[in-house]
Amino acid sequence: MSYLTWLVMIGTALLGGTAGVLGSFAVLRRRALVGDVVAHAALPGLCLAFLVIGARHFVGMLAGAFLAGLAGIALMTIVCRWTRTKEDAALGLVLSTFFGAGIVLSSYIQNIDGGGSRAGLETYIYGQAAGMLREDLFLICAVSALVLAILAAFYKEFKLLSFDPGFARAQGWPTLALDLTLMGSLTLVTVMGLPVVGVVLMAAMLILPGAAARFWTDRLERMLLLSAVLGAAAGMIGSLISAGVVRLWLGFDPLGFAEGQTAPTGPVIVLCGTGVFLFSMFFAPNRGLVARLWRWWWLRTKTGDENLLRTLYEFAEGRGSGAPRVTASEVAAARSWSARQLRRRLRRALSMGWVRRVADGIELTPAGRIEAERLVRAHRLWELFLIHGASIAPDHVDRDADTMEHVLAPEILAELERRFGAAATSGVPPSPHGIEPANQ
Amino acid sequence: MVEWFNSLSLDKQNDLWVVAVAALTNSACALVGCYLVLRRMSLLGDAISHAVLPGLVAAFVLSGSFDLWAMFLGAMTVGLLTGALTQSLHRQADVPEDVSMGVVFTSLFALGVVLIKRYAHRVDLDPDCVLYGLLEYTAFNLVQFGAYEFPEALPRMGLVLLVNTAFIVLFWKELLISSFDPAGAETMGIRAGLMHYALLALVALTTVASFEQVGSILVIAMLIVPGATAHLLTDRLGRMLVYSVVIATASAVVGHLLSVRLNTNTAGTMAVVVGGLYLAAALFSPRHGVIGALANNIADTLRVVREDLLALLYRWEEIGDKRPLGAREAIHSLGGGWRAALARYVSQWRGEVCREGSALMLTDRGRQRARALVRSHRLWESYLSAKLGLPADHVHEPAMRMEHYIAPELEAKLTAELSDVPRDPHGRPIPAPPSSDDSASASRG
Numbered sequence: 001m002s003y004l005t006w007l008v009m010i011g012t013a014l015l016g017g018t019a020g021v022l023g024s025f026a027v028l029r030r031r032a033l034v035g036d037v038v039a040h041a042a043l044p045g046l047c048l049a050f051l052v053i054g055a056r057h058f059v060g061m062l063a064g065a066f067l068a069g070l071a072g073i074a075l076m077t078i079v080c081r082w083t084r085t086k087e088d089a090a091l092g093l094v095l096s097t098f099f100g101a102g103i104v105l106s107s108y109i110q111n112i113d114g115g116g117s118r119a120g121l122e123t124y125i126y127g128q129a130a131g132m133l134r135e136d137l138f139l140i141c142a143v144s145a146l147v148l149a150i151l152a153a154f155y156k157e158f159k160l161l162s163f164d165p166g167f168a169r170a171q172g173w174p175t176l177a178l179d180l181t182l183m184g185s186l187t188l189v190t191v192m193g194l195p196v197v198g199v200v201l202m203a204a205m206l207i208l209p210g211a212a213a214r215f216w217t218d219r220l221e222r223m224l225l226l227s228a229v230l231g232a233a234a235g236m237i238g239s240l241i242s243a244g245v246v247r248l249w250l251g252f253d254p255l256g257f258a259e260g261q262t263a264p265t266g267p268v269i270v271l272c273g274t275g276v277f278l279f280s281m282f283f284a285p286n287r288g289l290v291a292r293l294w295r296w297w298w299l300r301t302k303t304g305d306e307n308l309l310r311t312l313y314e315f316a317e318g319r320g321s322g323a324p325r326v327t328a329s330e331v332a333a334a335r336s337w338s339a340r341q342l343r344r345r346l347r348r349a350l351s352m353g354w355v356r357r358v359a360d361g362i363e364l365t366p367a368g369r370i371e372a373e374r375l376v377r378a379h380r381l382w383e384l385f386l387i388h389g390a391s392i393a394p395d396h397v398d399r400d401a402d403t404m405e406h407v408l409a410p411e412i413l414a415e416l417e418r419r420f421g422a423a424a425t426s427g428v429p430p431s432p433h434g435i436e437p438a439n440q
Numbered sequence: 441m442v443e444w445f446n447s448l449s450l451d452k453q454n455d456l457w458v459v460a461v462a463a464l465t466n467s468a469c470a471l472v473g474c475y476l477v478l479r480r481m482s483l484l485g486d487a488i489s490h491a492v493l494p495g496l497v498a499a500f501v502l503s504g505s506f507d508l509w510a511m512f513l514g515a516m517t518v519g520l521l522t523g524a525l526t527q528s529l530h531r532q533a534d535v536p537e538d539v540s541m542g543v544v545f546t547s548l549f550a551l552g553v554v555l556i557k558r559y560a561h562r563v564d565l566d567p568d569c570v571l572y573g574l575l576e577y578t579a580f581n582l583v584q585f586g587a588y589e590f591p592e593a594l595p596r597m598g599l600v601l602l603v604n605t606a607f608i609v610l611f612w613k614e615l616l617i618s619s620f621d622p623a624g625a626e627t628m629g630i631r632a633g634l635m636h637y638a639l640l641a642l643v644a645l646t647t648v649a650s651f652e653q654v655g656s657i658l659v660i661a662m663l664i665v666p667g668a669t670a671h672l673l674t675d676r677l678g679r680m681l682v683y684s685v686v687i688a689t690a691s692a693v694v695g696h697l698l699s700v701r702l703n704t705n706t707a708g709t710m711a712v713v714v715g716g717l718y719l720a721a722a723l724f725s726p727r728h729g730v731i732g733a734l735a736n737n738i739a740d741t742l743r744v745v746r747e748d749l750l751a752l753l754y755r756w757e758e759i760g761d762k763r764p765l766g767a768r769e770a771i772h773s774l775g776g777g778w779r780a781a782l783a784r785y786v787s788q789w790r791g792e793v794c795r796e797g798s799a800l801m802l803t804d805r806g807r808q809r810a811r812a813l814v815r816s817h818r819l820w821e822s823y824l825s826a827k828l829g830l831p832a833d834h835v836h837e838p839a840m841r842m843e844h845y846i847a848p849e850l851e852a853k854l855t856a857e858l859s860d861v862p863r864d865p866h867g868r869p870i871p872a873p874p875s876s877d878d879s880a881s882a883s884r885g
Contacts, residue, residue: 032538033483036546082730083722088482089668093718095486096661100711103572103657107705125571126553200490204546211539257558264557270550277543281533289533 005243008129011137012235012269015196018144019189020209020231021151021224026186027210028162028220033091034073034183036203038190040095041072043102043199046124047109058136062191065124069187072098073180099199127198129239129265136195143192147185158182159220197266208273209234215284230276238269301348303406306375308345309354310405311335312364313372314431325361373428379405380429381416387432388420394433442588454579457591459696461578462710464597465650466688469662471604472642474677474684477667478619483538484523484640485663487545489647489656491522493552501559512648519644522548523637573655575706593653600649607642608681611635616677654707661711662688665718672721672728687717744844745783747813748774750792751843753802754810758868764799815871817843818864819854825865826858832865 001009026032045068049061072094079090123131151158157178160168169175186206193202209231213223240246242265247253255271257263282289311334315326332342346362349355354368364372379401386397420429445453469485476482492515499507499514522544529540581592608615618625618632625632643663651659670683695710702709723731749770756765767784774780784800787793792806802810820842821835846854855873863869 027536027539030536030538032536032542036486036542079722082733083672084728085668085671085722086477086480086482088480089477089664092482092486092660092664093668093715096657096664096711097715097718099657100661100708100715103708104699104702104704104712107708108702111703200549201546203542204550207539207542207546211535211543214535255554255558261557261560264553267550267553267557270546271554274543274547274550277547281529281535287534 001243001245004130004132005239005245007134007137008132008243008265009236009239011132011140012129012196012239012265013232014137014140014144014235015189015193016205016209016231016233016235016269016273017228018147018231019193019202019205020213020227020229022147022186022189023206023208023231024210024213024220024224024227025151025158025162025182026206027214029165029179029182031183031186032207032211033203034076035186035190035206036200037072037076037091037095038069038187039194039199039202040102041098042066042069042187042191042194043099043124044068044105045071046194047102047105050109051105058195059139061124062139062194065191065194066187068098069191070184073183073187124194125199126264127194127196127201127266129196129242129269130262132196140192143188147189150181150185154178154181162220197269201266201270204270204273205231205235208270208277212273212277212280215280215287230280231273234273234276235269238272239265241272242268299406304341304345305348305352305354306406307335307402308349309364309368309372310375310379312355312362313369313376316364325358325363327361331362375405376428378408378413380431381413381420382408383432384420384429385416398433455696455700457579457594458575458706459693461591461593461597461653462575462692462696462706463689464594464601465654466658466662466666466692466710466714467685468597468601468604468646469650469659470666470684470688471601471608471681472639472646473663473665474667474670474681475615475619475639476643476663477671478677479636479639481639482664482668483541484526485643485647486660487526487541488519488522488644489651489659491545491548491552492518492644492648492651494518494548494555495552497552497555497559501555515648516641516644518548519648520637520641523640523644571655571657572705573651573653573658573707575654575658578653596649597653600646604642604646607638611638615639619677654710658707658711661714662691665711665714666691669714669718669721672718672725675727687714691717741779742783742786745774745779746787746792747809747844748840749780749783749787749800750802750806750810751813751817753793753800754807754814757802757807758814764796764801766798767795767800768798770800811871812873813843815873816846816851818868818870819851819858820846821864821866822858822861822870823854826861835865 023032023035026034042065045064045066046061047064048068049064050056052064053060076090076094079085079093080087085093157168157173160171160173161175161178161182165175168178190202190206193205197205209227210223212230213227216226217223237246241254242263244253244262247257247259253263255263255268280288285291308331311331312326315330315334319326328342328346331337332339337345346355349368350357352368353365354371355362356365382401382404383394383397386392386400387394392400445456448456473482473485476484495514495516495518496511497514498518499510499512502514503510525544526537526541529535529544530537533540535543578591578593582589583592614625614630614635617628618630618635622632625635647656647659647663650662654662666684666687667680669687670680673683674680691710691714695713696706698704698713699706699709721729723729726732752770752773753765771780771784774783784793787806788795791803792809794801794803817839820839824830824835824838825832851873861870
């Protein structure tokens with residue numbers, strides 16, 4: 001790897017990590033799109049700084065961009081607070097008007113010196129990571145250190161602000177000043193990132209790592225750490241892909257770029273971030289989509305199984321011994337199941353050994369009976385609670401208990417048993433309302 | 441008309457075409473934008489106009505040419521996809537709405553830029569043109585239609601404006617109800633969700649049709665700012681739509697003139713002009729403007745402090761202290777500061793209070809008004825105590841606030857309810873109502 005590749009990789013990794021940490025706060029504080037606004041609002045600042053200084057002075061232009069970004073945030077806050085314009089419209093308003101002003105200024109600059117310097121300004125709109133210099137890297141290091149120091153110093157305050165701003169205000173914290181500090185740091189990092197990934201994509205660098213980390217954990221410390229790692233990884237991998245290093249390692253380009261072509265660094269970094277986000281969204285253990293889907297499927301199956309058992313039990317209870325067996329179609333009719341649902345549930349119950357087929361229908365096995373008793377117990381205890389504890393009419397409790405019986409925890413059942421005394425502790429209590437198995 | 445147009449110089453013709461196309465485009469954006477602003481979906485236009493990039497590139501690569509319809513189809517698909525993805529990410533994966541929007545449109549934009557570079561040898565798309573548009577070059581692309589010659593964008597933007605207007609007219613009621621009360625709309629049998637997606641399609645259509653001409657940044661500005669400006673000027677939806685079109689057109693005209701004068705980018709100048717119009721409305725709107733609200737606030741504060749001064753002097757007289765109340769003391773006990781000082785001068789100027797030496801005295805006129813106020817105060821105290829059962833030491837504070845807002849009708853009701861209560865909970869008499877001819881003016885305060 002060449003010196004330049006190392007330089008760009010370290011720079012983008014640092015930027016990604018810092019943006020990730022700061023963006024986590026923005027995501028939690030519901031300010032995710034502020035980065036987008038700041039990035040757009042910075043353009044007129046860049047142009048004005050260029051006009052004032054008269055040359056492409058890196059630090060001077062970033063200072064101009066920083067001030068313009070702050071002005072954008074301040075204007076947005078004022079508009080939200082003092083007019084009836086809502087936050088979303090205020091965001092769009094500041095974003096488009098400032099960026100329009102930036103375009104006007106940049107075309108003005110182009111006119112006064114014949115387009116030579118416009119190219120310089122363009123790099124801020126689309127970003128040009130490959131043009132990074134050693135001085136730029138030093139600046140990124142300095143800004144990252146400063147921003148992380150601010151975060152460390154006000155960690156407790158920012159945490160409170162992110163989760164419960166109302167409480168923070170009531171506790172007497174200077175929430176406005178803290179918010180401005182947070183937004184100021186955000187502006188600083190955004191402006192730093194402009195020459196690397198450009199205006200639109202800087203917003204992504206702020207949002208993606210934090211949003212991805214949120215899937216994995218509910219603890220702020222871990223989320224920050226994770227977003228730093230994810231952001232840095234996205235920056236690193238993206239810069240390596242666009243420098244062609246990954247093509248050397250793999251033998252092919254992951255984005256399908258031909259030999260000699262270079263993928264633009266900024267967008268590739270963002271796409272890496274998107275990949276990380278998508279992976280987290282699907283596969284995070286608890287909040288991920290796959291986990292959610294699995295939990296949902298599992299609860300649905302369990303509910304179906306249990307409904308079958310309880311229905312069989314209550315049919316048998318209602319008819320007494322010696323009566324004709326229950327048939328599967330009777331169960332399906334009682335629960336309004338389709339033939340397919342019935343088949344699936346019956347198959348599962350048969351394979352679990354809870355139900356067996358007999359000559360004229362189906363019946364519970366002893367194991368199935370124990371399971372069914374447990375359920376009916378839960379169902380009726382909850383009904384008792386609704387009737388006596390919540391004063392609900394006996395003919396209104398069955399439906400509610402039907403959904404609760406599947407999710408009642410053992411502690412709650414124990415508590416209900418304690419409340420409803422001896423009647424409930426021995427076996428299955430009688431149903432508090434009449435059961436009509438035929439049209440249940 | 442045609443002769444007149446042909447008699448103009450080429451420059452003037454060009455100006456007219458640019459303004460015409462820009463006015464059509466801006467108006468089309470502003471119309472749907474009003475609904476976006478009201479439904480708090482403003483940033484959707486931002487998201488869609490960025491996200492269509494990969495759709496354009498994909499259409500370009502797949503159709504292999506600069507086919508307008510293919511491009512339109514591709515952009516439209518991705519535009520709708522953006523809305524749907526944002527929504528489903530928010531709903532299914534429990535991502536906050538702003539985050540899901542930020543993730544979707546930036547990712548799609550990044551994908552678009554990468555695709556452009558990837559197929560650079562086949563795609564002749566300039567990201568710059570996506571941003572700034574080609575408004576300046578409108579008149580370079582003329583088409584012949586019979587005897588007439590006009591820019592190619594003119595009929596297209598006219599059609600989009602027509603579609604938007606037709607949709608709003610046809611679904612006026614549905615849009616109105618589902619914008620202000622989506623839950624209520626559902627119960628009335630209006631498919632609020634369907635309206636949401638119809639609006640989304642309209643935004644996508646408008647964005648995609650416009651941005652090649654005016655650039656995405658002006659599309660965003662025109663989707664949001666005219667609507668937000670009109671919202672500051674009126675509370676009626678119909679007027680809001682009309683105002684927003686006027687604002688959009690005005691910014692097209694003024695923006696173009698300014699950009700010619702200053703030799704700057706047209707789309708950018710229009711965005712700045714419309715931002716300026718918003719600023720003017722935010723400051724000077726009679727009902728919702730910052731300055732109007734500030735003036736109302738100050739007037740209201742001053743009235744309250746002035747009334748407090750009158751009531752204070754009345755109570756002082758009531759106690760029967762021989763020593764008159766000094767002006768300095770009075771201002772101090774009203775909390776001091778510029779408000780109290782100003783209130784004193786205004787009261788003096790209005791002849792409700794006069795100075796005798798260093799002391800402040802009520803004039804007859806002031807006493808009338810003060811009596812009505814103290815009456816309101818004590819009526820309210822009695823009401824709180826007798827009807828709500830509040831203890832006597834808890835009623836003074838709320839009455840201090842209420843006394844300024846008890847209208848004659850309320851006072852009449854209180855009088856009727858408290859006919860058997862001659863004294864307030866602290867044992868002081870409730871002053872009799874002023875004689876009928878001045879009661880209306882005095883008790884309002």
